[in-house]
Amino acid sequence: MQSKDPERRSEINGGMVRVRRRITGAVGAGVVMLLAAGCAGAATGGKASPGASASVVAAEPLPLPPTPRAVTWTDSDHRAHPLRVTPTRLARGDAANLEHVRLDDDLKGMVPYYLTFSYTNTGKAPVSGVDPTGNFSVNGADGRAGQPVSLFRTNPLATSSGQPEECRESGRARLAAGETAALCQIFMLPKDRKAATVSYKDDGGDTFLWDIDGAAAEGNTAGVLPAGRPADSVTQDTYDHAVPVHLTPKGVRTGSLADLDRFDLSAETKKMVPYYVTIEYRNTGKYDLLPSMKDGVVLRSAGGQEAKKMLLLDIGGPGVGRCPESVPHGMVRPQATVTECSIHLLPKGDRPVTVVFQGKGQGAQPVVWRATGGDR
Template identity: 65%
Template sequence: MRGRGRIAGAMGAGALMLLAVGCGGASGAKAKPGASPAVVPAKPLPMESAARTGTWTGSDHKAHPLRLKPTRLAAGHPSDLAHIRLDDNLKGLVPYYLTVSYTNTGKGTVSELYPERNFSVNGVDGQAGEQLSLFRTNPLATGNGLPPECQESGKATLAAGETSAVCQIFMLPKGLKPGNVSYKDDGGGTLLWQIGGAQQGAAGVLPPHQPADVVTTDSDRRTATALATPKNIRTGSLDDLSRFDLRAEEKQLVPYYVTVVYRNTGRYDLLPSLNDSLTLTGVSGRQAQKMTLLDIGGPGVPQCPESVPHKMLKPGATVTECTIHMLPKGDPPASLTFEGSGDGARPVSWRATADDGK
């Protein structure tokens, strides 16, 4: 449920603050000296733009029907935001400008309507772009490379049948191509629009079954290593989980069975629970960690057998682990990541394709 208003300042998702230079924010940001870089025109990208039916749930806790349609996606340049003081982790990222139209298809007027908050521009590896909102009244806005529609707000109140449009800014790492636009429907599903010409790979993302060294810790929190080889990602069924008491929201999701083979390449015994470090990311950017099912002494899920918990993984030994990860309908896996832990740990990611490697 979304109940926030449009930000009357400069803020990104996850409370990432941008300060409009010269606007005198709380930290007293000052204009950066020197001439501004030349403006690079935003480059429109080919993309699917069919109108789709979705819902928006506001502070009234009611789902209001909408017709949603992305009308333009354009690749910008980091220099577009030269007049904005960005957090360090956002500097050098590439802005993408997404324009969407939304129509109130219900019978009554809808207020506090901000569907852009549910949209995302996602990389080909499923990484969701950082969503940014700028001061719409910033006098410096006309001096940067932002498209005109990204300098105005959409309507927050729509009468029945009325249409409005809004532009939202998303930041992706340089070299990571956008793969799709998504809308996380408040009704539980995900709407997707594919971007034409998207690369099938991404910098730092391994092929689906390529072995990779990962760093973890043993039961005494000592740094250990293993060789991880994703075997397959299989689409499951809620019928497979019928013995378990699932929450209402879980019953709207699709289970995926992730199987990985690990070889202990370190000096210490490891618990056969390495899949606890896995994150499955959907094409919309939604992340799903291991699902925990209470089944003490039970048969588990035959379609995704767990490793034996009392058997330690000795140095040089291998173990095959399967875990269940839940994603929304219409939001298939895009990448699989081993987060890692211990000294020198870093995330390792593979491209993920459901039913790949059966």
């Protein structure tokens, strides 16, 4: 599949690695596609390569509602086409199933999820080049998206496509009016992060979600603190001194674009929903801090989006009433506290799932909380 995005390539077992990154709206999310040798047999003309594992672990089907959604898909000429997409099957595989593929180091040991979906041309004319794969995502309960991986056969004489049995639907690039095709995409997630949602980032701006039944109740958010629980992290002062801070999240609230009507918003921003994240910070170090810790806050969503703090230029203005500026306005002295509110934008249809304080400087580690409870 061709892409206008920058690509990084390197030879790998007769194939190549291609990293493609797609920026989705103002939020931004990286999408990675890996092209590797299709399978152990394909790489050696039908014979298993030395050291290849023959172990195959049956994939576990997950309860995903096959609810169809009407979406907009944009072709390479920027023409919009109406489609109907339906996730029809999601199964959790095992890392052993991809032992025959030479993956990038950051993908090794991850667990494959096989997502099969159908797509129908609901327009009145044929559509060419149809590929809604890049709009789908399989996401963990912490809001981090899985990495999409596509396996392609590099040996034209091989009899196997190299795709696992759970992911053999190959799709169709041209659809007549009313015609339907099916496609399967592999997504990789860490072993300790089970999938909770399937999402579709519509080219019209909205996000569509399908919740995996029971996933939210499994508590599969390793490393995520309960909403409101205090935690410690590190930031920096204006002289780059490491300063420890004690954090107490106060809540995530749904905002309104009417709260931002004093500002010049882009057409894309006006399609989104603002959320207000409030955290109390206590300076537990020995250096003064500027009340700007909110710059390190990120809101993760059920759709796998990461929304950084919105930048609003309002020098000397009244700010946003429902998400007020820092109090106090001066330096935060040692043992003093400051409460800060940051504004984050998510597409309509999406929802917050975790709040992240990234920290700054030597020894800083991200702190992650559930985005529920508090004053949301």
